[in-house]
Amino acid sequence: MKLPLxxxxxxxxxxxxxxxxxxxxxxxxxxxxxxxxxxFKHHKGWTGQLIEKALGATAGSKPEQDFADLGIELKTLPLDYQHKPLETTYVCYAPLTNLVGTTWLTSSVYNKLQKVLWIPVQGEREIPPDERMVGSPILWQPTPAQNQLLKEDWEELVELIALGKVESITARTGQVLQLRPKAANGKALTEAIGINGEKIRTRPRGYYLRKNFTQQILNNAF
Incomplete structure (x- = not known):
């Protein structure tokens, strides 16, 4: 069968x-x-890529939404037996330099999260990949309250990055959005701003949604 358009x-x-x-x-x-x-030891993103292909998504790893013409981002959500999210959800890479003039409304995080198609999938480790079942889809848009929480976290994290404090940001920073290292291994380094405004080398970072936030989306949908 050919891949869907x-x-x-x-x-x-x-x-x-x-x-x-x-x-x-x-x-x-x-x-x-x-x-x-x-x-999935060496195929961590396989489920997401499979669902992308099955639904005809085009963006791949580009910064636009997966269904750019529809303004919709696609996210798979691995769940445990109690239908709770098993992990945080990757949103996008976090720029660590050239932050002047960046606003919430022009950020990749805002762009990616304005409309999301969530596809829940069984994620318990002991279920073989081919036996994992796909759940009912959720088409979600953030409520004004959710948008405000995301905006506050994003602004706090960007301010810390701009002030040269990227190395002091922990997974505990942020209520619903967090900043975490995002790289295949610890050897990959990228440029960032140091505490005195100098250029430093650090691990690439990504924005992630906390499990309590995606749990709220599930609770509201079902």
């Missing part, structure tokens, strides 16, 4: 997403002739 409308996208609900990752992969890894 990008959906032409939000309705078309939701139809496809609902079609995946109840299917296993193995069934979806077989229908698209995609090889299934035995485990």
């Amino acid at each position: 990008p959906p032409q409308s939000e309705t078309g996208l939701m139809y496809r997403a609902n079609e995946l609900s109840g299917a296993t990752l193995g069934e979806i992969a077989h229908s698209l002739n995609i090889a299934i890894p035995a485990n």
